[in-house]
Amino acid sequence: MKKLFFLPLVFLTTLAFAGKKYEEQVIERITCPTQKCEDGESLDIEIPSMMEETASEAVEKVQLSEGSEHIVKMLNSGDGGQMIFEPAVIKVSVGDTIHFKATDAAHNSVSIDGMIPAGAASWASQLSQDISITLDTEGVYVYQCDPHVIMAMVGVIQVGEAVNMEEVKNAASSYGSNFLMNTDRLQNYLNQL
Numbered sequence: 001m002k003k004l005f006f007l008p009l010v011f012l013t014t015l016a017f018a019g020k021k022y023e024e025q026v027i028e029r030i031t032c033p034t035q036k037c038e039d040g041e042s043l044d045i046e047i048p049s050m051m052e053e054t055a056s057e058a059v060e061k062v063q064l065s066e067g068s069e070h071i072v073k074m075l076n077s078g079d080g081g082q083m084i085f086e087p088a089v090i091k092v093s094v095g096d097t098i099h100f101k102a103t104d105a106a107h108n109s110v111s112i113d114g115m116i117p118a119g120a121a122s123w124a125s126q127l128s129q130d131i132s133i134t135l136d137t138e139g140v141y142v143y144q145c146d147p148h149v150i151m152a153m154v155g156v157i158q159v160g161e162a163v164n165m166e167e168v169k170n171a172a173s174s175y176g177s178n179f180l181m182n183t184d185r186l187q188n189y190l191n192q193l
């Protein structure tokens, strides 16, 4: 009778012991890679570096334009799409001059309030007319073509450092409601700086 009484107890003890063993094995598996890292062994995880490469390839940053005079064309069609400034994103130095050229008719260049540096001079050209502007205030400038705002005919100029980028990005998110086509254009432009 005594033996029969102990049998279930032995069985339960065995189960508990097996359970603990399993737990230990799991902990061992989880902590093993960390120990390897601490030992200076490489884990050869390729994925993060691959993702990094893809991200940097996706947004190509615009380089500083050489010289102090730069031409931006107003076009019906360019490499970047329909109704477009070319180059749409340009990085220049403080004091440089931008010459907007009315290469195609019925476009203009107008700076957008709230998306130029504080204290910077605004500008507005007549339709189908060239305009030259000299940029003496550092920061990011966003401008538009009045007749083609809904097609996101906008452009971005960075003068010196992008000191007002946060303000411009905030303003751009609400300004984007004006676009019916090319809705991600402005965001893409800003990401290139």
Ligand SMILES: [Cu+2]
Residues within 6 Å of the ligand: 083, 084, 106, 107, 108, 145, 146, 147, 148, 153
């Ligand atoms: Cu236009």
